[in-house]
Amino acid sequence: MSDSELLVAVLARFARLLPTARELPELLDELLRGAVEVLEPDGATVTLCLPQQPEYFGGIPEKLLELEACQWDCALGPAVVAHSCGNAMTVTDIAHYGDMWPEFADLAGQHGLSSVAAVPMRVEHTETGVLSLYSRQPRQWTERDLSVAALLAGMAAGHIVTVDVVRQHQRVAEQLRHALTTRIVVEQAKGVIAHAHHTTPDAAFELIRTHARRNRVTVHAVARGIVELGLRI
Numbered sequence: 001m002s003d004s005e006l007l008v009a010v011l012a013r014f015a016r017l018l019p020t021a022r023e024l025p026e027l028l029d030e031l032l033r034g035a036v037e038v039l040e041p042d043g044a045t046v047t048l049c050l051p052q053q054p055e056y057f058g059g060i061p062e063k064l065l066e067l068e069a070c071q072w073d074c075a076l077g078p079a080v081v082a083h084s085c086g087n088a089m090t091v092t093d094i095a096h097y098g099d100m101w102p103e104f105a106d107l108a109g110q111h112g113l114s115s116v117a118a119v120p121m122r123v124e125h126t127e128t129g130v131l132s133l134y135s136r137q138p139r140q141w142t143e144r145d146l147s148v149a150a151l152l153a154g155m156a157a158g159h160i161v162t163v164d165v166v167r168q169h170q171r172v173a174e175q176l177r178h179a180l181t182t183r184i185v186v187e188q189a190k191g192v193i194a195h196a197h198h199t200t201p202d203a204a205f206e207l208i209r210t211h212a213r214r215n216r217v218t219v220h221a222v223a224r225g226i227v228e229l230g231l232r233i
Contacts, residue, residue: 024048024056024160027156027159027160028046028048028056028058028156029058030156031046031058031131031152031153031155031156032044032045032058032059032060032131034152035131035133035148035149035152036060038148038152039133039148041117041133041134041135042113042134042135042136043061043064043111043113043133043134044060044131044132044133045057045058045059045064045065045067045068045131045132045134046068046121046129046130046131046132046156047072047079047083047129047130048121048128048160049083049127049128049129049130050128050129050160056129057069063111064111066107067104067107067108067111067113067132067134070103070104071101071104074101074103074104076100076101076103076104077101077104077118078090078101078104078116078117078118079118079130079132081118082118082119082130083120083127083129083130086122086127087120088119088120088146088149088150089116089117089118090116090117090118090141090146091115091116091117092115092138092139092140092141093114093115093138094108094109094113094114094115095109108134111134112136113134113135113136114135114137114138115134115135115137115138115139115141116132116133116134116135117132117133117139117141117145117146117149118130118131118132118133119131119133119146119149119150119153120150120153121153121154121157121160122153122154123154123157123158126157127157128156128157128160130153131149131152131153131156133149182220182223185223185224185227186205186219186220186223188226189208189222189223189226189227190204190205190208190223191204192204192226193207193208193226193232193233196232207233208222208223208226211233
């Protein structure tokens with residue numbers, strides 16, 4: 001299979017995954033496997049940096065995860081640079097960066113790695129993480145290497161952003177449903193109490209609210225008690 005055919009096969013597999021994937025590990029595993037198949041590095045890692053969430057690491061092989069953890073713990077390394085500046089960071093010989101990134105360079109040496117290319121996972125102005133490719137030998141990362149890596153990383157980033165938006169909409173919809181349900185129950189309770197006390201709905205609501213405050217519970221809880229349990233106040 002030619003390089004072009006292999007890339008098309010990987011992209012097709014990725015595209016089939018996107019509409020159905022719901023778990024980040026599955027998506028990131030597909031990203032890593034695709035990058036390794038097409039670009040043939042000796043290892044690949046991915047770090048997700050999502051707002052209000054802890055970093056998530058993935059790697060092939062898994063032992064390379066400590067390289068990612070090292071970079072983010074020290075806030076030093078090619079992945080950190082790529083994420084902060086929004087551009088790919090390529091290093092032909094990691095050993096030359098020992099003074100700049102001592103912990104990362106030492107750990108890379110322990111793993112027998114000499115070269116790295118870190119590519120941001122980005123959709124327009126939204127960055128979700130970094131895809132990093134490693135080589136045991138000093139490697140001149142080509143424009144094709146970086147373009148393909150950016151394409152795969154961008155597809156993954158697009159899906160991550162889409163899933164996040166869908167989840168936000170689901171949360172809002174659930175909040176609206178809860179608010180509507182609460183309002184309906186409270187209105188029903190007002191009607192019950194107004195009828196029982198021969199008073200107005202507004203006066204009935206004041207009775208419900210006073211009872212809730214006195215017993216340190218919510219108005220909704222009192223309303224449910226009235227409607228569902230026959231509570232009378």
